[in-house]
Amino acid sequence: MPEMPEHPRRRPSAPLVISLLALVLALVATGAPATAARLITGQDVRNGSLTGLDVKDGSLRAADLADGAAGVTFFGRKRVLASAGDDYTASLAAAKKVVLLRQGPITVYGKCFMVGTTINYVVAVSTKEDGVLMDSREDSLVTEGSFLDVDTPETDRIMEEDSASAGTADSDAEDSSDFLILAPDGTTIRGWSGGALKTGALPGGNGPFGAGKVCLFTGGAFHS
Structure with a gap:
């Protein structure tokens, strides 16, 4: 063939x-x-079919998350020069706010100020909504049978504080710096603050403070 x-x-x-x-x-x-x-x-997309391994690193931005989605905020490190003053209450009121976190009606902020030769460091909270539960190791309004309101005095809104006398430094990174905030609108914050302060010249130099009367703020929070 x-x-x-x-x-x-x-x-x-x-x-x-x-x-x-x-x-x-x-x-x-x-x-x-x-x-x-x-x-x-x-x-x-089938429920449960996507995991964190399926999401490319760096591909999600804050704009990709729905408003109110749970998040984590690191406060970073903020260096603040202390404002002058002689009276604690007046100096606290006059000191500049250093915003650490804003979530819903809540603002967590720090202040750094002098009372005579003593430097003072505070982390406090303010609200645009009445009836907020605020609990911290420094102050707890709920245990006193009250809540954080728009007009609550600043001295009753302090969640952490520290001080150091002339020529010394101090830091606060203990369990006394944690706080819980629950607002009526659903805003929830569970956070920790911490930092350090110094005034005058130190025997070992200025270290991370730099020159001057300085407070360093840091911390972080889970929030939704």
Whole structure:
């Protein structure tokens, strides 16, 4: 039986190759993957099918999270020069607020001020809504049968404080710096503050403080 002739192999023509390449480049240029991503909604994803391993590092931003989504905030380190004063209450009221966290109606802030030759460091809280439960090792309004209101005196809103006399330094990183805040609108904050302060020249130099009468604030919080 005569052998069947083999079908000749056809190579793609140059125009076909150019056309395919142009198609691929057009898809990339028009953002085909992004278009597909826009067509996929939460209803297309089975509950429990996505985990943290499925999310590319750095791909989520704060704008991608719904308002009110739970979060974690690190206060960083804030260096503040102490304001001058001689009376504690007056100096506290006059000192500049250093905002550490804003969540819902709540603002957690620090102040650094002098009373004579003593430097003072406080972390306090303010609210734009009455009836907030505030509990801390320094002060707890709820144990006194009251809540944090818009007009609560600042001296009753302090959650942490420390002081140091002339030529000395001190720091606060103990369990006395934790706090809990629950607002009527659902805002929830569980946090920790900490820091250090110094005034005058220290025998070992200025270290992380730098020159002057200085407070360093830091901390963090879980919130929703």
